[in-house]
Amino acid sequence: MKYIEPHAHMVSRTTDDYERMALAGCTAVCEPAFWAGFDRSSVDGFHDYFCQLTEHEPRRAAKFGLKHFCWLCINSKEAEDVKLAEEVITLIPQFLNRPNVLGIGEIGLNKNSRNELRVLEMQVELAAKHGQLILVHTPHLEDKLKGTRLILDVLKHDKRIKPERVIIDHVEEHTVEMVLEAGMWAGMTLYPETKCTPARVIDILEAYGHERLWLNSACDWGVSDPLAVPKTAVEMKKRGHLPSAIEQVIFSNPEKFLKQSGKFKTG
Amino acid sequence: MTKQQVLDLYFLDARHKLIELAAFLDRVERADGKDDFRLKVFRVALEGLTSNKKQKARDVLLAFSDPTMEPVAKATTKGAAGAFQK
Numbered sequence: 647m648k649y650i651e652p653h654a655h656m657v658s659r660t661t662d663d664y665e666r667m668a669l670a671g672c673t674a675v676c677e678p679a680f681w682a683g684f685d686r687s688s689v690d691g692f693h694d695y696f697c698q699l700t701e702h703e704p705r706r707a708a709k710f711g712l713k714h715f716c717w718l719c720i721n722s723k724e725a726e727d728v729k730l731a732e733e734v735i736t737l738i739p740q741f742l743n744r745p746n747v748l749g750i751g752e753i754g755l756n757k758n759s760r761n762e763l764r765v766l767e768m769q770v771e772l773a774a775k776h777g778q779l780i781l782v783h784t785p786h787l788e789d790k791l792k793g794t795r796l797i798l799d800v801l802k803h804d805k806r807i808k809p810e811r812v813i814i815d816h817v818e819e820h821t822v823e824m825v826l827e828a829g830m831w832a833g834m835t836l837y838p839e840t841k842c843t844p845a846r847v848i849d850i851l852e853a854y855g856h857e858r859l860w861l862n863s864a865c866d867w868g869v870s871d872p873l874a875v876p877k878t879a880v881e882m883k884k885r886g887h888l889p890s891a892i893e894q895v896i897f898s899n900p901e902k903f904l905k906q907s908g909k910f911k912t913g
Numbered sequence: 914m915t916k917q918q919v920l921d922l923y924f925l926d927a928r929h930k931l932i933e934l935a936a937f938l939d940r941v942e943r944a945d946g947k948d949d950f951r952l953k954v955f956r957v958a959l960e961g962l963t964s965n966k967k968q969k970a971r972d973v974l975l976a977f978s979d980p981t982m983e984p985v986a987k988a989t990t991k992g993a994a995g996a997f998q999k
Contacts, residue, residue, distance in 0.1 A: 681991075726988045757988035758979070787993035791978035819971040820978065845923065846970065884922065885914055 649875050649896040650912065651675045652904065653752075653781075653815060653833060653862035656703055656714070657695075663865070663872045668710040670876040673897075673912040675707060676904065677716045678752035678781050681723040683867050689733040692720065696737070700744040715910060717751035717781050718742070725756070725765035735768055742776055748907040749773065751781025752815060755793040758785060767800055774806040779907050781833075782814045784821065786840055794821040798828050811906055815862070816841055822850055822859075831858045831903050836874035844878040848885055856891060860900045954996040 648671045656664070656677050667675065677699060686692060699716040707714035718741055720734040741747055750773040755762045773780045780801075785793035794814065801807050809829035817825055817832040818841065825832040834850060835841040842850070847861055863874035871877070875896055882892045904910035914922070941952060958976035962969055979997040 723991050759988040760984045763984050787995045788977050788997040820974040
């Protein structure tokens with residue numbers, strides 16, 4: 647079955663993972679900018695990372711027939727240092743016209759601090775000024791509910807932001823409804839222990855329908871599974887979901903959202 | 914899916930997870946020392962599982978969540994504990 651992996655941190659994965667994803671039917675992979683597992687020491691580290699995302703990684707994906715796209719930002723885990731964040735945000739516009747850049751992301755909150763919130767507002771401003779799509783990371787575990795509420799407040803307050811051009815990622819049962827009610831897209835992440843399992847993702851689809859929802863693996867340098875999306879498609883089949891419904895959530899929905907960038911296409 | 918189909922597909926998995934949960938409680942209860950905030954919230958969340966409410970997964974997640982809206986002064990860590998400490 648063909649599918650789109652709309653959220654994967656491929657710089658942290660092996661070439662074998664690209665091959666396995668291609669064999670499983672992946673046609674395009676999208677990579678939001680995120681935390682490397684350690685704090686970068688200067689803006690130059692981000693410059694190199696953005697070059698990696700826009701030059702090197704598309705070439706690595708192309709070897710397996712996969713289209714590679716990315717999102718650019720300073721992630722919320724490094725947003726406590728506002729001065730560094732300002733320097734990184736100043737750097738981003740020079741990359742926005744590159745052919746695989748879809749928008750600003752994954753911006754958001756991590757510990758819901760004042761500085762994180764300030765940097766979030768700065769990056770929403772950046773997206774609005776340059777007419778970019780927005781991909782939002784919501785916090786982990788006990789911080790998710792509060793973080794999602796704060797993020798929605800920021801986005802709803804800025805009238806330049808069209809909700810249908812925003813995806814709020816890593817929703818779970820306690821946050822999905824408020825995101826969909828705000829008119830935004832919601833991403834469900836299949837991640838061991840800390841986010842959703844395939845069974846729970848399908849429960850959410852059965853409860854809320856298939857509109858403005860997508861699935862992703864968010865595979866990265868931690869324990870995660872780059873094949874989580876096709877494995878969930880198999881689970882949907884076991885639960886009697888029609889092929890057209892499966893195709894909608896693993897391919898058509900991400901394609902519909904991402905095509906708003908004007909750049910996205912599948913391989 | 915019918916109830917029977919759900920049970921056929923997920924009962925053994927749920928049974929396995931319930932036993933793991935019970936074993937975790939046995940393990941932590943026979944260990945020396947005091948409970949912390951995580952276990953207290955855990956027990957509150959458990960109570961909800963036997964209710965007749967329809968959104969048990971959501972309610973468990975809410976039990977572990979920070980219900981406040983005021984941003985914290987500073988992020989002093991990057992990780993999350995899994996339960997909100999009042």
